[in-house]
Amino acid sequence: MAIEIVYPKLHLGKRSVDIFPYWIGLLIVGILFGLVGAFIVFRDGLQVTGLSNQVPWGLWITIDLSAIALGGSAFVFGAIVYLLRIQRFESIGKLAVLLGFLGYSSAGMVLLMDLGQPLRFWHPIVFWQPHSLLWEITMCVVLYLTVLLAELIPVVVEHQNFHAHPWQERFPILKKLADFAKVLSVWLHKSGPILAVVGMTLSLLHQASLGATYSVLYGRGVWFNQSAPTQFVFSAMSGGIALLFFLGVFVFRVMRPGLVKDDALYDVARIAGAATLLLTYLRFWDWAVTNYYSFDQQISLQTQLLDTVAPYSATFWIGQALLPVLAGSVLLAAKQIRNFRYLMAAATVPIFAAVLTRWNYNFVGLIASTTYDPFTPSVVLNSYTPTWIEFAVGGLVVCYWLLMFSLATRYLPFHGEHHSKH
DSSP: OOOOOOOOOEEETTEEEOOHHHHHHHHHHHHHHHHHHHHHHHHHOGGGSSOOSSSOOOHHHHHHHHHHHHTTHHHHHHHHHHTSOOGGGHHHHHHHHHHHHHHHHHHHHHHHHHSSSGGGTTHHHHSOOTTOHHHHHHHHHHHHHHHHHHHHHHHHHTSGGGTOOHHHHHOHHHHHHHHHHHHHHHHHHHTHHHHHHHHHHHHHHHHHHHHHGGGGOGGGGGGOOTTHHHHHHHHHHHHHHHHHHHHHHIIIIIISTTSSOHHHHHHHHHHHHHHHHHHHHHHHHHHIIIIISOOOHHHHHHHHHHHHHSOHHHIIIIIIIIHHHHHHHHHHTHHHHOOHHHHHHHHHHHHHHHHHHHHIIIIIHHHEEEOOOSSSOOEEEOOOOOOHHHHHHHHHHHHHHHHHHHHHHHHOOOOOHHHHTO
16 A cells, blocks of 8 residues: 655645745855865865864864764664564654764764774775774674675665556566566565674674774863763664654654554653663763762863863763753653653753763763872863864764765655555
């Protein structure tokens, strides 16, 4: 059965205007502007950025890890749909796969810019360094992106053009390609449980390793803790599932009403709420261990210096403790609240908190860092200001994400097997 897709329109008096072409045009302008910045980076190197030896990671790496985190719903709902076989989440799981693929492909685009030698992006795949956490993260991301592509192909092949289009009769080669795509789609769909297990394993490995990376950096004393790997995993689950719920309401209630029942969306909100509350609990005890029970005096000095240049402590207590507790409680009570506007507003908090966590780990910890003098260590305050080129490239990646998501939500049906059989 064909799924009717409702296209949102802007009402100006008696006129209804389809804003989609204007929205796509705006995103294309952002991409073209970002390509100018990317060209300058490829031509001149990282000297055109605000990065330095003291602050080698900045805006780009924050976008990179935030994109990966906000794609965290893919491995969760891959397990729910293919391993637990909960059918009511099938269409939602396909949206999760799309968000995962967009997140990881966006991260790949950022890393291509962030490398000092971008033409050597393939080196980790060929020249193995099994004792490096960053190498393990790179391999997991590359392999998981491949898994996500395999899971996304059946979603794309659902489009009606692969099943009936005048060009297939006019050009036999297109019909052969469409038939091959359908056969491949069926085979990949049957391999769903295997892909779900492999994807979940790879995702958990590299999400945890991202948190473990900071445990080996002495200059990041403010972030040194054993729970960082677990926090990164739950942060990806919290922010990623909250984003899935937020966008799922738009995709399945506005554009495809009736495809997914409201109770299924409420359950997604409850999963996001539970992950958010558990993460906040871990984060509170991590703060206590790092700041209250720790004997490292440099940590308090780092925090004091950070507070002089940015509202670091305020962002932690408000953005990573208080608001997530309130938002998590609201999302957990989704079936009692039953108001999508309130729930969508609450879902923005875990999304923001996931980005804030990556920003703090990858940027704030470098601004106030501990020197490496083994006898008289001290805390130094560094500085970093992104250049317009960094913002341009960051805008390029964001516009790519929005463009692909906009096209997918407008043209892909996202229906499940029980819909396609009717």
